[in-house]
Amino acid sequence: MGPNPSGRVLLVDDNPETGRANALSLRRSGYDVVEVTCGESASRAILQGPFDLVLSEIALPQMDGIALLRLMRTHDEDLPVVLVTGAPDVQTAMDALEYGAFKYLVKPVSPERLDEVVQAAVRLRRLASTRSEAMLRFDNKDDIVLEANFTSAMASMWLAYQPIVRKTGELYGHEALLRSNEASLPSPGHILDAAERLDRLTELGRRIRGRAPEPLTDDGMTLFVNLHPRDLDDDELAAPDSPLARIAHRVVLEITERTSIEAIRDVGPRVAALRERGFRIAIDDLGAGYAGLTSFALLEPDIVKIDMSLVRNVDTMVVKQRLVGSITSLCRDMGILVVGEGVETRAERDTLLHLGCDLFQGYAIARPGRAFPLHEW
Numbered sequence: 001m002g003p004n005p006s007g008r009v010l011l012v013d014d015n016p017e018t019g020r021a022n023a024l025s026l027r028r029s030g031y032d033v034v035e036v037t038c039g040e041s042a043s044r045a046i047l048q049g050p051f052d053l054v055l056s057e058i059a060l061p062q063m064d065g066i067a068l069l070r071l072m073r074t075h076d077e078d079l080p081v082v083l084v085t086g087a088p089d090v091q092t093a094m095d096a097l098e099y100g101a102f103k104y105l106v107k108p109v110s111p112e113r114l115d116e117v118v119q120a121a122v123r124l125r126r127l128a129s130t131r132s133e134a135m136l137r138f139d140n141k142d143d144i145v146l147e148a149n150f151t152s153a154m155a156s157m158w159l160a161y162q163p164i165v166r167k168t169g170e171l172y173g174h175e176a177l178l179r180s181n182e183a184s185l186p187s188p189g190h191i192l193d194a195a196e197r198l199d200r201l202t203e204l205g206r207r208i209r210g211r212a213p214e215p216l217t218d219d220g221m222t223l224f225v226n227l228h229p230r231d232l233d234d235d236e237l238a239a240p241d242s243p244l245a246r247i248a249h250r251v252v253l254e255i256t257e258r259t260s261i262e263a264i265r266d267v268g269p270r271v272a273a274l275r276e277r278g279f280r281i282a283i284d285d286l287g288a289g290y291a292g293l294t295s296f297a298l299l300e301p302d303i304v305k306i307d308m309s310l311v312r313n314v315d316t317m318v319v320k321q322r323l324v325g326s327i328t329s330l331c332r333d334m335g336i337l338v339v340g341e342g343v344e345t346r347a348e349r350d351t352l353l354h355l356g357c358d359l360f361q362g363y364a365i366a367r368p369g370r371a372f373p374l375h376e377w
Contacts, residue, residue, distance in 0.1 A: 039063025308342020
């Protein structure tokens with residue numbers, strides 16, 4: 001590994017032995033460590049901040065690690081939080097997932113593993129801070145450049161399609177994925193960020209929805225199309241003459257909480273109107289730190305897609321297996337289909353199959369490509 005980035009870590013542990021050992025290990029790696037022994041002390045320290053990472057034991061006096069995580073999310077949505085426990089269980093793991101913990105570590109944690117996780121978390125924090133600072137530094141000239149780059153991205157925009165298959169290996173459908181030839185906005189995330197800043201999300205969403213069904217034939221294949229939550233505010237989405245409405249019975253609308261679903265006005269009636277048109281609703285990236293149990297209540301999805309962060313190495317990680325198994329069991333009881341996305345190995349695929357996933361997507365099956373790539377099983 002490369003050299004450790006400098007960073008400030010808040011260490012929360014009421015066990016003197018493990019607390020001192022972890023603090024010593026982190027300081028040897030070059031981190032500035034602030035030690036506290038309870039959740040209430042940690043909450044006060046956070047307000048005095050700043051920190052690049054919080055490393056907290058779950059079992060704490062007064063306020064446990066989950067409650068601390070929940071409190072911190074009201075103060076700082078981007079601060080990485082690593083939770084450590086000697087008594088892992090599905091409920092605390094689900095809670096950690098719900099409130100966006102960076103990692104859920106099970107004791108014993110080796111110094112090497114601790115250093116690896118802290119390095120990754122601090123880098124993520126620095127990347128998020130750099131991105132925020134860059135956005136704050138935009139002046140009118142920068143906006144003009146961004147506007148030109150975004151317009152170029154829209155002009156060169158195209159859609160890739162990635163197969164989604166049943167557990168029998170039979171093709172179920174394809175997900176339409178945003179692509180562009182504009183080098184300054186190299187990923188869908190960059191394009192979406194630019195659209196948000198320039199207030200052009202509606203334009204982008206309509207362009208994607210207009211092009212997504214173009215290559216479809218009459219074979220009844222299902223089409224998955226991504227929505228930004230704010231697309232739900234666009235009346236055109238459910239209009240009877242919109243491109244997707246004409247084939248609504250074949251379309252699954254995937255929603256990821258890049259912004260809070262709860263902030264969308266009349267989200268319940270709007271989703272109901274889409275269902276009346278024949279659309280199905282999916283929660284995308286379950287487990288990525290955005291979509292969670294709140295989405296289940298508000299969207300009542302027909303399909304959920306388990307994020308690749310839970311899929312990666314699921315065949316070797318018992319905690320991930322328990323989480324995925326709990327999700328598939330809940331969804332089976334509710335009549336919800338489960339997609340394991342980001343499947344890169346046969347071992348991951350076979351484990352997800354054993355855990356109850358209904359559908360599969362990822363490089364092990366097919367890479368995204370122009371309509372329509374062949375798949376393997």
